Amino acid sequence: MARLVMKFGGTSVADMERIAHVAARVKREVAAGNQVAVVVSAMAGATNQLVAYCNQAAKLPDRREYDVVVASGEQVTSGLLALALQDIGVPARSWMGWQLPVTTSGAHGSARILDVGAEALEAGFERGEVAVVAGFQGVGPEERITTLGRGGSDTSAVALAAAIHAERCDIFTDVDGVYTTDPRIVAKARKLDRVTYEEMLEMASLGAKVLQTRSVELAMVHNVRVQVLSSFEDRPGTLVCDEGEIVEQEVVSGIAYSKDEAKITLIRVADKPGVAASIFGPLADANVNVDMIVQNVSEDGRSTDMTFTIGRAELERALQVINSLKEQIGFAQILSDANVVKVSVIGVGMRSHAGVASRMFRALAEKGINIQVISTSEIKVSVLIAAEYTELAVRALHTAFGLDAD
């Protein structure tokens, strides 16, 4: 007998037929002798409707009331799934965030889970009862309803799995697992059987939107084994787990890309101590998140060119900040380019394997792709390239690192 958390997203509970399908899926795990807690999102579209109402009700909606309105979506699906389970003979009851409780910070709209009360669930398991927990919601200071931000149901599920010491947290979604790269670009992309938390985090933060980043962080901290699988097909997905669980680790497990990038270059910045701080301090103050930074070697010993990347949505804001500081920073010219993409190779195996970066650069050079900026971490090499080369680069790297399916 094992204990499982099963999480179903909005498309999996989009209508009553799918909710009945989910109930049947849960029943199979119960029939197999497992203790099951289910976490549900709102019906697909419901949250958008509720958010639209809030934005109609007020120009700047108070996040506390926004949470009250938006959290109702998960309340509905948790009640309905409990009913659907009972209807097929599976004892079940719904749990709202405030009932367990799922205690969170007071950051309404993007609250962090502080604690998950598991006592009541344990008692329910003893009675053979499936717990259907409303995802995405919790209760904050002064007993007010909080939400965790979009996609927060993944985090609810992982936190719950940690609290009840579940053997696994299954995240049912509309894709059937984590792939070596975007299958829409690379037809030969392979589904990974296993991937480490660290790799998953890099992939998530680079735009592979299978799991919410915070849920992966939480899984890593609490060592919760997470499986990503399809709610429509009946086969194993991808297990996100600790490195130790992966026997034969590939050097590179995936190629990710992010289109949400923009590049700024400052020409002829004074090459003196403190200049970097004079640029990046004010950007941080303006909430502009700087990612990659390259400072060229100074030719004349007095000035240098500085290039960095930021989120594309923040480009205008960043340019305003820097132009307003032109005097203090002292540069000749500012160039910007929103037509860039970051492509990354990711793999915990590269910790112990040299040559990943050079193999990457060679593969790109063979296709005539110019690298504009490079950054590396322990388990990742990223390059910034012109957006038009995205597909070519991803395919070339996928082949170069031996990831193509047979």
Add this chain to the structure above:
Amino acid sequence: MARLVMKFGGTSVADMERIAHVAARVKREVAAGNQVAVVVSAMAGATNQLVAYCNQAAKLPDRREYDVVVASGEQVTSGLLALALQDIGVPARSWMGWQLPVTTSGAHGSARILDVGAEALEAGFERGEVAVVAGFQGVGPEERITTLGRGGSDTSAVALAAAIHAERCDIFTDVDGVYTTDPRIVAKARKLDRVTYEEMLEMASLGAKVLQTRSVELAMVHNVRVQVLSSFEDRPGTLVCDEGEIVEQEVVSGIAYSKDEAKITLIRVADKPGVAASIFGPLADANVNVDMIVQNVSEDGRSTDMTFTIGRAELERALQVINSLKEQIGFAQILSDANVVKVSVIGVGMRSHAGVASRMFRALAEKGINIQVISTSEIKVSVLIAAEYTELAVRALHTAFGLDAD
């Protein structure tokens, strides 16, 4: 400065435009220096949709989960109205049943309010904050969400008004008050300025569906002054209050009718002790509610005819019960008629005025209307007549008791 409860039903909060309209209405009371608690229903149609989901999810929905699903409708509108109020500069916050708390019995789907926690609201009033309370919902034993049954938001509002000692509880609805009779039948029906709790109870139980019966009972017990008024027009409605507040009490304040009636007559029932019990005991056991009862004087001293009325929906069940007991009861024949209507004249003034019944019978006789059954209470005289005479009877009585508008 007064303290007010304002309750808005589903049609008053049916869309964002109307919610904004409600917010403006509340703002006026706040601007006039009042402390205001608002009770809201779900958006018109929302509750029906949620109920439909529950009935799709399970053949016999567990009432506890039903309550979880259905209570979400009021959660949405309370949050949205709080946002709309804030948007026009009125400090406001939403309160769910479990937050105040509104403690109820565990009779899910039709729970009774046991207590309303007012402390948090009092603190809010001190801060100049409008409380927006989700109607229809509460929290039962084991911290589970309960609902009060359809129309329960009226009861929420009255219970809240009692708890915070409000000067008045304004029920905003789609009619502009309580009328002397159904204006669809009598063009000269007049809106009443005031009506007593007792009269309102009789009218409500006789089919004038302005206020939920339980809310009137609660108002009477706690002496909460309730005003029924239009949420679309801006003029005073009808005040439901204690008799002492009504200076010039009319003898009769209204004419009500109920089409939900059926009549059963048992011919030649043995006229012996215990026969009534042998009929009405089994009917009560079968949950058939018997209203009027008439037993004719026995002609031969050995048998009698027994006539009684029941709800029309219960006619089939009642006939089955009685036919199954034919041997024990001992009667010659059973007759039934669903084509009957109960017409009543209501007025607390008749306690001190004789002659109301005879004036009623004369008015009906003048129109050639035959009275089948009569029943009276302290403040009401009811007669059962053939359904086809309904309009004629109501109009004749409205005129006979001087209720016609000028």
